[in-house]
Amino acid sequence: MKSxxxxxxxxxxxxxxxxxxxxxxxxxxLFQLQRLGAVTxxxxxxxxxxxxxKPSRWLDSVPANDISLLDVxxxxxxxxxxxxxxxxxxxxxxxxxxxxxxxxxxxDRNAIVRAWVWTVGTATASLVPNVEPRIGLGDPPxxxxxxxxxxxxxxxxxxxxxxxxxxxxxRGRNVAxxxxxxxxxxxxxxSVLESGGTVSEPNSPxxxxxxxxxxxxxRKRLARGRIHSLSVERDGCCISFRQNPGHPVASYFETVNRxxxxxxxxxxxxxxxxxxxxxxxxxxxxxxxxxxxxxxxRPRPNLPPPPQPEARVLSIAPAGDAVLHIVNGPNGxxxxxxxxxxxxxxxSLKIWQANEWIQKIKLGRAESLSYKATDGxxxxxxxxxxxxxxxxxxxxxxxxxxxxxxxxxxxxTAFSPFRVNFEHPQxxxxxxxxxxxxxxxxxxxxxxxHALGLLPNGVIPxxxxxxxxxxxxxxxxxVLGQSDGGFAVLGLITQTNRFRSAIASAGFxxxxxxxxxxxxxxxxxxxxxxxxxxxxxMLQLEKGAMGLGGPPWKEPDRYRExxxxxxxxxxxxxxxxxxxxxxFVPIQQAEEFFTALFRQDKRVRLLRYAGEGHTISDxxxxxxLWQRMEKWLAETMPR
Numbered sequence: 001m002k003s004x005x006x007x008x009x010x011x012x013x014x015x016x017x018x019x020x021x022x023x024x025x026x027x028x029x030l031f032q033l034q035r036l037g038a039v040t041x042x043x044x045x046x047x048x049x050x051x052x053x054k055p056s057r058w059l060d061s062v063p064a065n066d067i068s069l070l071d072v073x074x075x076x077x078x079x080x081x082x083x084x085x086x087x088x089x090x091x092x093x094x095x096x097x098x099x100x101x102x103x104x105x106x107x108d109r110n111a112i113v114r115a116w117v118w119t120v121g122t123a124t125a126s127l128v129p130n131v132e133p134r135i136g137l138g139d140p141p142x143x144x145x146x147x148x149x150x151x152x153x154x155x156x157x158x159x160x161x162x163x164x165x166x167x168x169x170x171r172g173r174n175v176a177x178x179x180x181x182x183x184x185x186x187x188x189x190x191s192v193l194e195s196g197g198t199v200s201e202p203n204s205p206x207x208x209x210x211x212x213x214x215x216x217x218x219r220k221r222l223a224r225g226r227i228h229s230l231s232v233e234r235d236g237c238c239i240s241f242r243q244n245p246g247h248p249v250a251s252y253f254e255t256v257n258r259x260x261x262x263x264x265x266x267x268x269x270x271x272x273x274x275x276x277x278x279x280x281x282x283x284x285x286x287x288x289x290x291x292x293x294x295x296x297x298r299p300r301p302n303l304p305p306p307p308q309p310e311a312r313v314l315s316i317a318p319a320g321d322a323v324l325h326i327v328n329g330p331n332g333x334x335x336x337x338x339x340x341x342x343x344x345x346x347x348s349l350k351i352w353q354a355n356e357w358i359q360k361i362k363l364g365r366a367e368s369l370s371y372k373a374t375d376g377x378x379x380x381x382x383x384x385x386x387x388x389x390x391x392x393x394x395x396x397x398x399x400x401x402x403x404x405x406x407x408x409x410x411x412x413t414a415f416s417p418f419r420v421n422f423e424h425p426q427x428x429x430x431x432x433x434x435x436x437x438x439x440x441x442x443x444x445x446x447x448x449x450h451a452l453g454l455l456p457n458g459v460i461p462x463x464x465x466x467x468x469x470x471x472x473x474x475x476x477x478x479v480l481g482q483s484d485g486g487f488a489v490l491g492l493i494t495q496t497n498r499f500r501s502a503i504a505s506a507g508f509x510x511x512x513x514x515x516x517x518x519x520x521x522x523x524x525x526x527x528x529x530x531x532x533x534x535x536x537x538m539l540q541l542e543k544g545a546m547g548l549g550g551p552p553w554k555e556p557d558r559y560r561e562x563x564x565x566x567x568x569x570x571x572x573x574x575x576x577x578x579x580x581x582x583x584f585v586p587i588q589q590a591e592e593f594f595t596a597l598f599r600q601d602k603r604v605r606l607l608r609y610a611g612e613g614h615t616i617s618d619x620x621x622x623x624x625l626w627q628r629m630e631k632w633l634a635e636t637m638p639r
Contacts, residue, residue: 025424049080050069059622270528368411399463400423423480449546487509583613
């Protein structure tokens, strides 16, 4: 799927030109932002299919978009997708090689995906019958063979659906169904995972590769199985794809060792390593070697000055004769088309605008802060001050941490009001807190990437600098982190009592139990085969970013030393834990740390959100979370 699940151009916010500011940012505003998603140009550059977000109940996890067609010649936008409440949104536009047709996908509230095709000269797009494209992670399901034929990876009629949209829209349907079976007691509610021995490849319905001839309407199945990474050769002669029959676990580690890249292991688990090549007409296997093609790099043309000084390039037409610029600023969002259809690139027209309501919002003011880490390294942190902050007045501070973050002279995009973040810094500023983003450089030794002892190096000196700067109230400093940042929060509060309050979301506390726990979305097959989860986790800890170098039975000391759970007796800071039940970082990680503090009668609160993944996304849950975070900070950092 293209980056319809969250592509957003974010620009540095400028306070110039803001007028009639009457209120601060509210959590519900995150759901009102209109954003641009993927832009897909026709090969001849005469058209572009552009995704525009529409209001929905989710934050950036579901493609809640409409697709509009930009006619470069007339410089006009028109709807390409149907304006219907039956569909959550549209995404994944793909142009035919002759620029006459564009195919795109829709998803409805039952997570059923459909394919549509619009033909130049027609009024509306038409539904492609008898196909239900299977959506995978980074795995587009459609490719054009020629101007009339489309290849689609489609679910077979009786197949058990899964995938990212199945998780995000249905919020863990499989576990709900399994509990229903258990409650009714009519059929066994068992699920089976197996290792060792001979496991035969099931012949149950799954994915089929079909071709659809849009002229004749004929549909033909060419292959079936665990098919991924669809590609069509440029001459349209043949179709290639990866097929994943399943392999011994050791083979995935061998793949990583050969490639020298853990991403190769992740790809092998999700897609397999065997690439098949078949004839596009008959489906017969052929010996022609297929090469996985990356998009051909296009030289960037020498562009004239943008239509506005703060404009950024969003997308460039294939021939470089047309450019889309985006402006996100004090007056809202503006989309400009420059050039195209024989016009010079200096000829620009604004073709879309939205988010004018942002003019009424009083935002926090950002300023940089130079300081030195504990080891003497010169670093930069950024402060976001409350909207009505009076210089020289000390305020409580929320310190947002994420290992590996290094800030420089440019204001962080995290402060942009056009950025969708369920823990947005501007919302803390609106509550009267300054927000501190300290730099946390990666350790020089990759094996120390998650060493607890190195976490304070860039953080504590940044707080000291904010105190010296006259902004931070030294007695009212909180720390917050998400994902790796949640890990950092737990690690920090086991080493220092500097923080009055702590908030950790989607963090991990025990590498040993993390190694042996399934991804939340895979546990019941919502995202895919549950067997994939332990392999992905092993690769992540042994070969990936965690840098632990082996399984826990071979590296027990490193697993223990880097796990905050083993230092829980040192925690004195009140802690709020936030976790989604379907997170790929298992919720048991939060439950373990909660239990450790609960056993010691220490102040801790655990928020568990059913149906949520790695970030809190559903509108009701996001609004609930902000009420709870505001109350938590007021309770734990009173004046």
